[in-house]
Amino acid sequence: MKLDRFKEQVAGVISELQHETGKKVTLVHHDDADGICSGAITKAALEREGYRVRTFCLEKAYPEVIQDLHNVRNEIIFYCDIGSSHATFISEINSGQNLVIILDHHDPTPATDIRVHDLNLENFNFHGETDFSGATCCYLFARALNSQNRDLVYLALVGSCEIPQGFTGLNRQILEEANQEGIVRPKGKTLEIIRLGVTVNDLFSILQILGSVGYYQGGPELGIRACLDGITPEIKQLASQLEERRKQANKTLLSRLLRERLNETEHIQWFDAENTYQGMGTKVIGTFCSFLSYQQRLVNQQKYLLGFTDIPPEIPGYGKLKERYVKASIRVPKPMQTRIDRGELPSAFELLAKASEKFGIADGHAYAANVVIPHQQKEKLIPNAERILHGEKVETKFRVTGKT
Numbered sequence: 001m002k003l004d005r006f007k008e009q010v011a012g013v014i015s016e017l018q019h020e021t022g023k024k025v026t027l028v029h030h031d032d033a034d035g036i037c038s039g040a041i042t043k044a045a046l047e048r049e050g051y052r053v054r055t056f057c058l059e060k061a062y063p064e065v066i067q068d069l070h071n072v073r074n075e076i077i078f079y080c081d082i083g084s085s086h087a088t089f090i091s092e093i094n095s096g097q098n099l100v101i102i103l104d105h106h107d108p109t110p111a112t113d114i115r116v117h118d119l120n121l122e123n124f125n126f127h128g129e130t131d132f133s134g135a136t137c138c139y140l141f142a143r144a145l146n147s148q149n150r151d152l153v154y155l156a157l158v159g160s161c162e163i164p165q166g167f168t169g170l171n172r173q174i175l176e177e178a179n180q181e182g183i184v185r186p187k188g189k190t191l192e193i194i195r196l197g198v199t200v201n202d203l204f205s206i207l208q209i210l211g212s213v214g215y216y217q218g219g220p221e222l223g224i225r226a227c228l229d230g231i232t233p234e235i236k237q238l239a240s241q242l243e244e245r246r247k248q249a250n251k252t253l254l255s256r257l258l259r260e261r262l263n264e265t266e267h268i269q270w271f272d273a274e275n276t277y278q279g280m281g282t283k284v285i286g287t288f289c290s291f292l293s294y295q296q297r298l299v300n301q302q303k304y305l306l307g308f309t310d311i312p313p314e315i316p317g318y319g320k321l322k323e324r325y326v327k328a329s330i331r332v333p334k335p336m337q338t339r340i341d342r343g344e345l346p347s348a349f350e351l352l353a354k355a356s357e358k359f360g361i362a363d364g365h366a367y368a369a370n371v372v373i374p375h376q377q378k379e380k381l382i383p384n385a386e387r388i389l390h391g392e393k394v395e396t397k398f399r400v401t402g403k404t
Contacts, residue, residue, distance in 0.1 A: 030081040033207035037135035037159035038080035040227035045142035057220035081134025084108035131169025135159025161204040213242040215281025270306040285309040286329035332367040355384035
């Protein structure tokens with residue numbers, strides 16, 4: 001079975017982990033609810049085994065940041081809900097130096113370093129869009145590390161709320177396990193996490209706000225605390241303030257787009273949010289694009305939807321980036337998704353990765369993806385994408401490395 005092969009590989013990686021002499025871990029995780037849950041599961045599981053864990057929330061796998069992370073020696077590096085799309089680049093940078101473990105569900109590139117282990121279940125013929133989340137991958141690793149980590153199963157459910165299809169595939173099994181263990185119980189149309197006294201949906205919503213809108217205000221760290229210890233009144237109040245701030249920014253941008261309309265090429269419709277979301281994490285542009293993709297009075301349902309936003313130069317816990325970057329998020333309107341499934345159109349991730357080859361840092365799935373590019377390359381992205389969609393010859397193998 002597919003899961004048996006995964007379990008065998010996980011067992012081998014855990015054995016390698018346990019033979020490491022050092023106990024120092026840098027844990028890199030994404031900034032959305034799934035990423036925060038992934039970080040919380042892995043942090044708790046490792047600390048229970050005596051590891052010293054430093055968490056580092058990263059919105060994108062910026063090459064210069066990855067290079068600095070891998071400059072250290074005798075340190076174990078985990079990537080949670082991030083990293084698979086850059087496994088080839090991480091392998092090149094790591095070059096056999098540190099033990100690296102990737103627990104992710106985004107479309108992967110091959111890991112070419114024997115010390116880099118990408119345990120993404122996509123590599124075992126599961127689908128990250130529907131079957132499992134990053135948090136589910138992290139939970140399965142944590143459970144294999146120590147069966148006592150079953151008490152963390154609720155975080156796999158919370159992270160998996162980002163999957164529109166609901167609890168299907170491996171996530172269905174996780175739901176059944178959580179019910180059997182008595183860790184969750186039905187409450188209305190959702191589930192209550194008994195130990196925390198909060199519903200799965202409510203925790204997911206708060207984490208989405210803390211991680212993305214509050215990225216520059218310590219939101220991800222508070223999110224991990226909320227995952228493991230519950231939602232305090234202070235966390236709830238901050239989340240409410242952040243959400244109001246995002247709503248106002250969304251309202252401002254939507255009003256502008258209704259006045260000005262979207263820019264359009266033959267296959268793509270796009271807009272530039274510029275500094276509308278100043279002070280917030282860039283995840284918010286993807287959330288807005290998802291909302292916008294359903295607005296039929298504004299969005300052509302037969303064209304890819306793309307939004308740009310400026311990226312602040314400071315990375316919390318790291319410092320200032322050397323380059324000036326912008327982020328582009330892409331969404332596929334629902335009527336187009338079956339064409340991607342049939343292979344008639346490139347997936348969102350494939351399109352952005354190929355259009356930004358040699359200068360972009362792409363992540364994502366079939367219907368939703370994003371790329372970070374140097375500001376001076378911004379004007380190239382859409383013309384490159386159009387050439388791909390027109391069927392012009394492109395390389396079938398691409399490196400998602402970004403500019404270093």
